[in-house]
Amino acid sequence: MSKNIYLTTAIPYVNGAPHIGHACDYLLADVYARYQQQKGNTVRFQAGTDEHGNKIFKKATENGQKVEEYVAENSKKFQDFIKKLGVEYTDFIRTTDKDHESRVQKIWQKLESHIYKDSYEGWYCEGCERFVTQNEYDENQGICPDHQKPYERLEEENYYLRISDFKDRIKTAIEKDELKILPEFRKKEMLRLLEDTPDVSISRPKKQLSWGVAVPGDETQVMYVWMDALSNYITVLGYPDKDISDFWPADLQIVGKDILRFHSIIWPAMLLGLGLPLPKVLLSHGFVLTNGAKMSKSLGNVVDPLEVLDKYGLPAFRYYFLRHADTFADADFTWEKYDAAYNNELANDLGNLVQRLATLCKKNQVKGLKYQPASDPIYEKYMDELYFSKAFDYIWEKVQAINKRIDEERPWELAKQDPERAVAVLKSLVEDLLEVANLLVPFLPDVAAKIQTLFTAGEILPPETPLFPKN
Numbered sequence: 313m314s315k316n317i318y319l320t321t322a323i324p325y326v327n328g329a330p331h332i333g334h335a336c337d338y339l340l341a342d343v344y345a346r347y348q349q350q351k352g353n354t355v356r357f358q359a360g361t362d363e364h365g366n367k368i369f370k371k372a373t374e375n376g377q378k379v380e381e382y383v384a385e386n387s388k389k390f391q392d393f394i395k396k397l398g399v400e401y402t403d404f405i406r407t408t409d410k411d412h413e414s415r416v417q418k419i420w421q422k423l424e425s426h427i428y429k430d431s432y433e434g435w436y437c438e439g440c441e442r443f444v445t446q447n448e449y450d451e452n453q454g455i456c457p458d459h460q461k462p463y464e465r466l467e468e469e470n471y472y473l474r475i476s477d478f479k480d481r482i483k484t485a486i487e488k489d490e491l492k493i494l495p496e497f498r499k500k501e502m503l504r505l506l507e508d509t510p511d512v513s514i515s516r517p518k519k520q521l522s523w524g525v526a527v528p529g530d531e532t533q534v535m536y537v538w539m540d541a542l543s544n545y546i547t548v549l550g551y552p553d554k555d556i557s558d559f560w561p562a563d564l565q566i567v568g569k570d571i572l573r574f575h576s577i578i579w580p581a582m583l584l585g586l587g588l589p590l591p592k593v594l595l596s597h598g599f600v601l602t603n604g605a606k607m608s609k610s611l612g613n614v615v616d617p618l619e620v621l622d623k624y625g626l627p628a629f630r631y632y633f634l635r636h637a638d639t640f641a642d643a644d645f646t647w648e649k650y651d652a653a654y655n656n657e658l659a660n661d662l663g664n665l666v667q668r669l670a671t672l673c674k675k676n677q678v679k680g681l682k683y684q685p686a687s688d689p690i691y692e693k694y695m696d697e698l699y700f701s702k703a704f705d706y707i708w709e710k711v712q713a714i715n716k717r718i719d720e721e722r723p724w725e726l727a728k729q730d731p732e733r734a735v736a737v738l739k740s741l742v743e744d745l746l747e748v749a750n751l752l753v754p755f756l757p758d759v760a761a762k763i764q765t766l767f768t769a770g771e772i773l774p775p776e777t778p779l780f781p782k783n
């Protein structure tokens with residue numbers, strides 16, 4: 313029976329153009345979406361942009377632009393980028409959408425019994441948009457390791473969300489995998505963090521933060537960006553104006569490891585406060601590094617994803633980041649590794665295989681085969697564990713096994729001695745390749761479609777240009 317699946321991605325800040333790391337959320341989500349669609353399920357796939365906060369406001373000003381213009385321009389860059397990745401979302405939300413803003417205010421009002429006002433003095437990192445504890449401040453010697461900027465001392469009146477109202481329920485949900493956190497070691501990390509989490513500040517005085525959603529009923533305060541941003545996952549479905557039960561709770565929420573904490577603590581607290589069920593799975597992926605180092609503008613090692621896409625086209629990009637970036641760990645991007653993956657794996661292992669097999673089929677008059685998708689328990693196990701890079705490794709083992717079989721069974725020699733046997737061998741090789749193509753659908757949909765067309769149409773003809781030309 314067809315199920316409704318709801319899948320979400322983190323909404324990036326629009327304080328610049330997309331970088332290569334932003335591709336992770338979208339590619340993983342796209343694989344999951346296509347896998348679910350292949351199973352006949354209906355997928356709703358949200359993407360969007362996080363457009364409020366001082367960080368963005370300052371960038372717009374530096375650029376000499378009106379903030380509305382600046383965020384619209386950058387949001388468009390993300391939308392274009394996602395399309396370039398071959399990623400098909402169903403809903404796109406901007407946190408400056410009027411519907412979103414009014415819904416966030418209603419969410420705030422619904423949470424009011426868990427909100428209180430207090431004054432606060434502490435350390436804040438604008439890059440992270442969060443307060444840090446004195447311990448964290450001391451450990452990092454006053455400088456945020458992620459943003460290389462000194463923490464600011466803030467003393468102000470804020471509204472707080474009483475996390476303590478929900479701690480026990482969140483803890484149990486995470487422990488029992490009702491809110492499943494992947495990978496396992498992050499689950500443990502989040503449980504530890506939850507223990508130490510105080511109530512969270514969810515607003516800033518307007519004079520400190522003007523670019524945000526107003527707190528209802530208090531003109532002096534503006535909502536904390538995370539309160540506004542996290543709500544997007546339900547406001548995009550229409551909450552609280554519409555019934556969202558067809559798609560909420562989300563089946564899968566994909567985020568990077570740096571923002572898992574917000575999704576494991578504040579977000580569940582908000583949902584529990586609203587009386588909504590918790591998402592089923594939170595998947596936290598690693599970071600894309602370059603030559604083992606974090607990409608940063610100051611180090612001058614930021615890789616432009618459009619340049620990477622241009623070099624060998626989309627399938628190579630998807631291949632590299634979905635297979636060579638372990639779903640749950642940090643991944644390294646270097647041009648050398650990228651070139652090697654393209655030439656040795658895509659072009660040699662798969663491209664040559666397609667070319668060779670099609671040529672042999674043509675010579676021996678093997679016609680296109682009908683293909684009935686078969687189930688593959690190992691592949692499905694990896695996919696259901698959301699270990700997509702492992703599933704992709706497994707597909708590649710199959711590609712290599714077909715190459716090995718051709719070399720061992722030598723159908724071109726068989727054709728001279730026993731043509732009937734040669735045809736039977738070729739047919740079975742084509743069947744194996746069609747099976748690979750079927751498993752490739754979520755990862756490399758265009759390549760999968762090309763292989764399917766080549767080997768299921770009447771006459772099998774080798775492609776005029778190789779699938780992965782070498783340049």
Ligand code: MSP
Pocket residue numbers: 321322323324325332333334336337362541542544566567568569570571598599600601607
């Ligand atoms: N605006 C928040 C998210 C709000 S979600 C309600 C934010 N934005 S971000 O632009 O900093 O990050 C967006 C996504 O990109 C996050 O999932 C983040 O982890 C991911 N990445 C940012 N840099 C990355 C890499 N270098 N590598 C992989 N993913 C990275 O956080």
